[in-house]
């Protein structure tokens with residue numbers, strides 16, 4: 001009897017343990033909220049469907065145009081050459097694609113891939129208006145499971161996209177798979193300010209001013225509240241570096257930009 005009771009208790013304990021492990025595995029962050037992992041994709045999708053039309057205006061406003069310098073720096077660090085194959089992942093409205101398109105020229109190709117149809121549509125219209133048509137392809141794809149053959153690209157960039165991805169490790173492994181040997185990945189993303197005083201000013205800016213600006217310009221306070229929260233929940237510089245190494249990338253290094261508000265990580269596939 002005692003034995004039966006003990007084995008029942010153990011079975012119940014194991015069951016509870018298994019359930020709490022499953023809970024841990026199946027939840028993730030959406031900003032500061034904890035949500036079911038499968039819910040995050042649609043929550044992020046709602047944010048970008050909602051901001052797509054005003055995305056570029058808000059980017060310029062929020063960063064005072066500085067995002068353009070961060071993006072140029074990314075291209076400069078990519079070592080891109082004419083004729084190369086580039087994947088601009090989570091490419092959204094196509095700023096980074098536009099810069100790469102000019103550098104790879106008519107013999108190269110840039111694939112702008114994004115999970116969100118609204119962002120892709122705004123991007124496609126914008127790049128066509130700029131006359132960039134011949135060497136760009138558009139693909140709707142999830143970074144976690146890229147629909148490209150192994151060893152397809154010389155360069156992959158992901159600009160301000162990784163923090164929105166549910167399973168970042170899976171996404172990094174997927175990028176590693178589709179990169180050619182000798183190719184490089186560039187991750188441009190918000191990160192952790194290096195100085196305490198900058199952190200405080202930045203907190204004030206992002207939690208007070210940013211949502212107010214979102215409300216005023218895009219009539220959408222929640223999306224910009226999510227933006228501020230998702231930045232705080234994103235892995236810091238060293239953590240992201242370790243994640244890239246775990247996914248297989250070699251010689252991983254990073255540059256802090258604007259005091260670490262943004263960081264550019266670079267890693268190679270050998």
Ligand code: SAM
Pocket residue numbers: 044048089090091092093094095096113114115116119141142143144158159160161164165166
């Ligand atoms: N790269 C552009 C830039 O720097 O302006 C757009 C960045 S925007 C902040 C983030 C983009 O990531 C959105 O267009 C969003 O749809 C995309 N995104 C979010 N989750 C994704 C995923 N799992 N796979 C691919 N793209 C994703």
